[in-house]
Amino acid sequence: MNPTPHGPVTLQAGVFDTLFPFHVAFDRAGLITRTGPSLSRLAERIRPGARLADVLEARRPDTLPDHANFSAMARRVVILREPLRDILLRGQLVPLGDDIAFLCSPWLTDADAIQRFGLSLHDFALHDPTADLVQLVQVQRLATADLQRLAARLTETRDHLRSQEAEARKLALIVARTGNAVVITDREGRVEWANEGFRALTGYGLGEARGRRPGDFLQGPKTDLACVERMHAHLARAEGFQEEVLNYRKDGRPYWVSLDVQPIRDESGNLVNFMAIQADITRRKELEFSLRESEQRFALALNATGEGVWDWDLRSDTVRHNQRWLDLLGVGPEFLVHDLARFTERIHPADRPGVLARVRDCLAGKGAYSSRHRMVRGDGKIIWVEDRGDVAQYDSAGNPLRMVGSIADVSERHVADESLRVQFGLARALSAATSLTEAAASSLRVICAEMHWSHGAFWAPSSEGPHLVRDTIHPPGAPAGAATLAATLAPGEGLVGRVWQSREADWAPGTGTETSGLIFATPIHAGERTLGVLEFHGSDAGPPAPGRVRTLAALGAQLGQFFERMRAEERLRRRGEELLVANTELARASRLKDAFLASMSHELRTPLNSILGLAETLAEGVHGPLNDHQTRYLGMVLSSGRHLLELINDILDLAKLEAGHHDLALQPCDLREICVASLQIIQPAARQRRQALAAEPPPPGIIVRADARRLQQVFINLLGNAVKFTPEGGRLGLRVTRSEHEVSIAVWDEGIGIPDEHLPRLFQPFVQLDSRLARGHGGTGLGLSLVKQFVTLHGGRVDLETAPGRGSTFTVVLPLPGPADPGNPPLPSPASSPAAPEPAAPEPLRAPPGPGPFVLIADDIGANTVAVADLLLAHGFQVATAEDGNDALRQIRERRPALVLMDIQMPVLDGLEAIRLLRQEPDPALARTPVIALTGLAMSGDRERCLRAGADDYLAKPASPREILARLRSTLAARA
Amino acid sequence: MVNKAIEDMVVARHGPDCWQTIKQKAGVDVEVFIGNEGYPDSITYSLVAAASETLALPADQILRAFGEHWVLETAQKGYGPMMRAAGSTLGEFLAYLPHFHDRVALIYPRLEPPHFTITDQRENSLVLHYHSHRPGLTPFVEGLIQGLAKMFSTPASVSLVSSRAGGDDHDAFLVRW
Known part of the structure; x- marks a missing residue:
């Protein structure tokens, strides 16, 4: 370095x-x-x-x-x-x-x-310093987390404090303003603070109260000393307590408070204060005292009313009673207070479920309780009581706490009510019964139900001997203790036998079971007759109440009358059934008779037509001239034969009517057409007798609802009678008048008239008023009967005005359909009609309306015309007649018939000529009108002559009705 | 740190109400202890005394338990990563301990943290010297060392080789593992 x-x-x-x-x-x-x-x-x-x-x-x-x-x-x-x-x-x-x-x-x-x-x-x-930095960040982060925690804690504390403060303010306000007195004392019980409520309640201000124990100046002469001692003991133990205390205000007036004292402790649990809350309960206390007094007064009053009182406390399930209740039920003082079960035991077992249900309804708030039921006295006797009550007290949640009521003995009234009820019930049951068996069963059911008998029986005298048989029991099935249904008793044997013999209601002790404590029997009698005995079993012990005996005796009499009436009705019903059988048999025989008549008449007509046809042929001289004798005899044959034919036809009609086989084909018809056709048919007969026929047919347009053929038959019949019973040269006629709802067709004559004594039988069948007349005038005696029946079937009636020697007027009155048709022309009223109508020429015959084909009969002999017309009408054809060839041609042109039955030998223009002229008619449809020649010409070649002249077919007289109809139908079918 | 250790352990093992009781008993009105904030030592001593009374345990035992709980529970929540970065063995960690406290003393001078020195460091032992102006927390430190031994899953013995109580100027722990 x-x-x-x-x-x-x-x-x-x-x-x-x-x-x-x-x-x-x-x-x-x-x-x-x-x-x-x-x-x-x-x-x-x-x-x-x-x-x-x-x-x-x-x-x-x-x-x-x-x-x-x-x-x-x-x-x-x-x-x-x-x-x-x-x-x-x-x-x-x-x-x-x-x-x-x-x-x-x-x-x-x-x-x-x-x-x-x-x-x-x-x-x-x-x-x-990196590690320092990291550690610093780390520590800082932890410190921040701590700060966040602190902030959260502080926020939480602040919120808590705020809510506490709000709560405290609220509480302070409540305490200060509450009507209750609030007092805070020190741990020795000396007042430190009191609210305004305290001053209002006690009259003492905070200045006067502070430093003193509340008891020292609030308690007075009537304060309960035992209560004061209890409070002191609680305070000494620093415990909370609640008491109701009588205090005295500053002015000396007493008042009741509900006192709630609680100790206040510090966080370490050391007692620091007491807090006392006093609520004024003077009013409540007064009410309680007053209630207690009124309850006492009430109890005294109830005892005085004679009603038995019960007071049921639901919390303890005990029932209290007054002395009267004990007396009514015949029980001792042990029943003054007892549990509910012992109370319900006194209710008759059969009534118990109903009574309890009604009590439950009352407790559930469905209104006051009311019940009439039986109760069992201490001596076993059963009484009827009227029981009423209601809930007397509820808790704060509305649950019933107490129910109070009273009972009254209504046994006598009940017997009277029961008597009315059972008699009414019995009357109703009997009115619905349709047999004696049913009546016995329903009577037992009603009496058992209404009078609370457990079962009953009806004993009837045996039909096989002098003993009684048990006929009916109720409820069905043999009840316990009763004999079987087949049990029999001799008179005088057992209670029932004794009652049967003595005819007096009586009773006897039952078998001792729950359903048979008492047997009662009462006779069923009507007047002096005893019809049976009613026997009943009940749970009651001892003799029945006199009122019930009377009721049962009355029921026996009521039943007796009913049984008597039922037996009478039964006899009547059997008689009615026998009559019904006889009537049915009679009706069957009558129908057989009608069927026989109808059949016989038809079979008789066939040979008779032959007789008549042959006689006519002979009479017309077809087979050579006749001497006077022969002519007269043949006239008699023809007259008798025609009468017989008329008789047979009428019988046939009448038989059909009575057998109910006549169904009218009702439809709207113009009355004029029917009248004209009828007059036309009768005119030859009138002319033969040189009678003046005053025909006044109505104007067209009067529409009646009718079977045209049958109505025409009615008019012909009446007109025929008029001809018959009017002397030669006399006058007769037809006129029509109408009102708003009816039309009257009067057929009048100036004939012999009808005596009064004959009028009641006039319209009866097979009655001829005067046998001499019948012989003189012919007739079947059935005509008027048919007239009346046909008119009745049309909904109309036949009126008659007659005077012997001056003539008769038969008026057919028919209803007009619906409101008057404005198209119907007015008719002259009878008063305005000409008094003596002039004989008038008959109107051209027009086909009456109807469903069948229209056939024109051309024959100069009226009787023949009538016979054939009658046959055709009877078979559903419409018919018109012509008197000679000219008349026939005219009507063919005017009325276009579906077919013509043409006689050959006729005056003015004979049949052959008429056929030839017809075939030459310019109208091809008219010229082709089918014609059947019907003639007595039965010689060889006659048939060919007729066919050459233009006839479609040929029938020789006498032709049977069957043949006439067959030819007619086949010719029509060929043309169709 | 001791305060937080006490709170954490009491709350965890006996509930918040117990903690409030202890605080109340100790006359401590601190709502939350802030990690980087200094508190008077009297608070710690009061809390230890109150806890000892409330939990009916000798103070030494409680302090030891607090120390152990701090390492194993409290520190794991906030200091875990830092502690794990400080060493992967008990020896490594203890060796780094003086640096920690030197750093804290620099960062938060108000905390007046103790300071540690290491001597006689061997492969399986060392002597940890604990210098603090706060008397009486020796068992707490002992609890911490025991907690660390558990944290590193290393069975260890801790013996006090010199102590203030015995007249020395500081406490010294011989830690063997």
């Missing part, structure tokens, strides 16, 4: 390394020439031979040191960076021989880095 101050200093390499363990030296070429041992440990790449620029980066300044910039950089701190481990090296440049040395230390900011870089404190030169 050279001691010269400015000369070169020589250091051994080891010393140099110790002083600068992190140095690095490099030559002019930038190649590292040596490194310190610690730097080699820190960064292996920094080693001799390596290029400085390859292993280190410039940070400050921003160029790596070299020999060129050395002189500038030697005067400043140089910071280089080892890029691989991101280590900053801080140091300075010094010349080292020809090289330059960078004397440095790693820059560390925390102690962890020493270990992280794989170093230890021993790697640093002792003079290097």
